[in-house]
Amino acid sequence: MGDSRKIHLLNKRSMYRHFLNFQSGQQIEMERMIRSLDWKRQQRVYDHFLVGTCEPYKAVIKSHENMPLPMPIKNNATPQPIVSVHTN
Numbered sequence: 001m002g003d004s005r006k007i008h009l010l011n012k013r014s015m016y017r018h019f020l021n022f023q024s025g026q027q028i029e030m031e032r033m034i035r036s037l038d039w040k041r042q043q044r045v046y047d048h049f050l051v052g053t054c055e056p057y058k059a060v061i062k063s064h065e066n067m068p069l070p071m072p073i074k075n076n077a078t079p080q081p082i083v084s085v086h087t088n
Contacts, residue, residue: 009039012046 013034034045 009043009046012043 034042037045
């Protein structure tokens with residue numbers, strides 16, 4: 001792995017850790033799970049997490065999908081709940 005890519009990954013990892021509010025046991029488990037991935041998948045985990053689209057556990061799952069990253073969510077764009085209407 002090139003030095004610049006490694007530094008980039010380490011920066012993302014530290015940002016990710018900063019946002020984690022897991023109990024220490026859960027955080028260790030997450031770190032172990034993420035480190036078991038190759039570096040490209042690790043990048044995707046942190047990218048998915050940092051754009052604010054999913055919780056950390058879901059980010060690990062999403063890293064396995066070959067999907068383009070979503071755009072970062074803007075502060076004023078809050079997702080609306082989906083309301084299903086049942087008619088009798």
